[in-house]
Amino acid sequence: QAVVTQEPSLTVSPGGTVTLTCASSTGAVIGASYANWFQEKPGQAPRSLIYGTSGKHSWTPARFSGALVGGKATLTLSGVQPEDEADYHCLLYYGDSQVWVFGGGTKLTVL
Amino acid sequence: QVQLQESGPGLVKPSETLSVTCSVSSGSISSHYWFWVRQSPGKGLEWIGRIYYNGNTNYNPSLKSRATISIEMSRKVFSLKLASVTAADTAVYYCAREVNWKVDSWGQGKLVIVSS
Numbered sequence: 001q002a003v004v005t006q007e008p009s010l011t012v013s014p015g016g017t018v019t020l021t022c023a024s025s026t027g028a029v030i031g032a033s034y035a036n037w038f039q040e041k042p043g044q045a046p047r048s049l050i051y052g053t054s055g056k057h058s059w060t061p062a063r064f065s066g067a068l069v070g071g072k073a074t075l076t077l078s079g080v081q082p083e084d085e086a087d088y089h090c091l092l093y094y095g096d097s098q099v100w101v102f103g104g105g106t107k108l109t110v111l
Numbered sequence: 112q113v114q115l116q117e118s119g120p121g122l123v124k125p126s127e128t129l130s131v132t133c134s135v136s137s138g139s140i141s142s143h144y145w146f147w148v149r150q151s152p153g154k155g156l157e158w159i160g161r162i163y164y165n166g167n168t169n170y171n172p173s174l175k176s177r178a179t180i181s182i183e184m185s186r187k188v189f190s191l192k193l194a195s196v197t198a199a200d201t202a203v204y205y206c207a208r209e210v211n212w213k214v215d216s217w218g219q220g221k222l223v224i225v226s227s
Binding site: 001034 | 219
């Protein structure tokens with residue numbers, strides 16, 4: 001089974017910009033990986049932020065954006081707010097086996 | 112926006128079968144895929160599997176031998192059964208909806224503890 005890798009932890013200052021990455025052990029993340037990103041806060045269910053690499057839900061704040069960079073899926077937060085402190089999870093689709101695989105998650109600290 | 116709600120026993124004995132059900136409201140269960148995801152204490156999210164409204168399923172290979180996902184259209188519910196559980200299956204179990212590779216709706220989660 002593929003392994004999806006994210007940074008275990010990142011720290012950013014309020015108002016700053018940070019990029020989280022999501023890599024696949026099988027090779028480059030591509031459009032057909034349909035990368036989804038989720039935000040999770042303690043005691044709450046995950047909240048969907050990004051789908052299909054860069055698509056935003058109606059509730060996704062404008063400061064969140066997704067892309068493919070250097071063979072990885074990325075989630076960029078621009079103008080970070082204190083309430084963005086959370087765990088962020090990426091999810092990739094593997095069409096050959098029709099399974100989804102989560103990354104290990106990134107703990108983002110706003111400090 | 113569709114609403115999802117998990118239900119089921121919160122305590123299961125080792126070697127028994129864990130069962131969680133997800134009720135779908137404010138939306139149709141026809142069409143789309145329906146997911147199960149879990150999160151063990153202090154760990155990341157793990158995709159368990161999904162079911163299409165027509166009954167087609169896909170599973171995480173690491174759980175495939177023990178997991179069964181089913182759907183009941185008339186009751187607007189889908190369910191997860193996980194056999195031969197151990198303490199390692201203690202987790203919060205979430206249901207979610209996938210629409211054309213877009214995961215958009217989540218339940219609140221159901222904590223299931225495996226203990227004698």
